[in-house]
Amino acid sequence: MTTPGAAPLAPSRPLLGLGRPELEQWAEQQGQSAFRGRQLHEWLYAKGARSLDQITVLPKAWRQQLAEHPPQGAADWLGRSRELHRSVARDGTTKLLLGTADGLSIETVGIPAEGRLTVCVSSQVGCAMACRFCATGKGGLQRSLAVHEIVDQVLSVREVMGERPSHVVFMGMGEPLLNSEAVLHAIHCLCTDLGMAQRQITVSTVGVPKTLPSLAERALERLGRAQFTLAVSLHAPDQRLREQLIPTAHAYPIEALLADCRRYVAITGRRLSFEYVLLGGLNDQPHHAEALARLIRGFQSHVNLIPYNPIAEEEFQRPSPEAVAAFRRALQERHIAVSVRASRGLDADAACGQLRRRLEGELTTRSRSHSSP
Numbered sequence: 001m002t003t004p005g006a007a008p009l010a011p012s013r014p015l016l017g018l019g020r021p022e023l024e025q026w027a028e029q030q031g032q033s034a035f036r037g038r039q040l041h042e043w044l045y046a047k048g049a050r051s052l053d054q055i056t057v058l059p060k061a062w063r064q065q066l067a068e069h070p071p072q073g074a075a076d077w078l079g080r081s082r083e084l085h086r087s088v089a090r091d092g093t094t095k096l097l098l099g100t101a102d103g104l105s106i107e108t109v110g111i112p113a114e115g116r117l118t119v120c121v122s123s124q125v126g127c128a129m130a131c132r133f134c135a136t137g138k139g140g141l142q143r144s145l146a147v148h149e150i151v152d153q154v155l156s157v158r159e160v161m162g163e164r165p166s167h168v169v170f171m172g173m174g175e176p177l178l179n180s181e182a183v184l185h186a187i188h189c190l191c192t193d194l195g196m197a198q199r200q201i202t203v204s205t206v207g208v209p210k211t212l213p214s215l216a217e218r219a220l221e222r223l224g225r226a227q228f229t230l231a232v233s234l235h236a237p238d239q240r241l242r243e244q245l246i247p248t249a250h251a252y253p254i255e256a257l258l259a260d261c262r263r264y265v266a267i268t269g270r271r272l273s274f275e276y277v278l279l280g281g282l283n284d285q286p287h288h289a290e291a292l293a294r295l296i297r298g299f300q301s302h303v304n305l306i307p308y309n310p311i312a313e314e315e316f317q318r319p320s321p322e323a324v325a326a327f328r329r330a331l332q333e334r335h336i337a338v339s340v341r342a343s344r345g346l347d348a349d350a351a352c353g354q355l356r357r358r359l360e361g362e363l364t365t366r367s368r369s370h371s372s373p
């Protein structure tokens, strides 16, 4: 059914990710009043509606008309995902596998802790960076996520866990700096429309040449200030070792990466953190800590040590608790601010990309066994 005289619907993107003014404008373009846009905003963000059907305050005829012309890249105008699988660890860490409109799957994790709920979001489906210890990198990149698919992850965790997320970290699947427009737009939406604080958001990158200073500038431009935390996945104290772990490091010398980090700090005025995955026997020895301390001496930064989470395909070792403690001590003695990331939800396939790989493995095995004669 179509409303007589209504303007034809231009092909468009899903509504999730749009702010109040854009939704008002969109409603007006559809021949409705701006008030309808404000209702959409409330139902999308505050009430977490999953589909247009649920927004019963909107005129039925309009909803039906919209349903006949879904936007590009989504089955419904709101742009919400489908939950494909949920796995909950003993500590409450909840990993969701979400289905996109084009049949791909994304991982997102809710991590509860004293007084906070952190959502670890994906910025891409798969990843092109192929870091050797990372499960996501094994399958390559399918595509970047759109803004609605990033914001949806935060709403999905809120819905499943029944709690408002306080923190968001872009540490799920993908390399955020290869999808920085959508990432910045999603940050804007999380802050403006979901009321999160930019300081509670972290963007983690392994480093893409020539992108850090421009990220800082665009963040200032788009968000008014760049207060989210930038976390740089360093993982090694020198170029040779870094290249062994991170194939893309060949094209980005560690000195150039650090120079870009310094420019980022100068532009934003924020200190950044360095992430360092500790791989048993490989980069976790005291001499590595000493070299790391020399490398980042005087840098306004914080080091976050991440004991390796074993993944099926690789032969890396988890570092011993003694090695982790000694590494941390060696940095502290050299006045480097350091923390160790607690292993959360190991029984919920906590390492990046693992749930998806395991389920895809199962699904392929299952479909193979179904199709075999």
Ligand code: SAH
Pocket (backbone or CB within 6 Å): 129, 131, 133, 134, 135, 170, 171, 172, 173, 174, 175, 176, 204, 205, 206, 231, 232, 233, 275, 276, 277, 306, 307, 308, 309, 310, 311, 351, 352
């Ligand atoms: N591409 C971005 C963000 C995604 S990964 C980046 O590389 O920073 C988020 C963090 O998890 C990165 O520091 C990454 O190196 C780390 N990580 C990936 N696989 C891991 C594993 N098996 N064990 C521990 N940390 C891992």
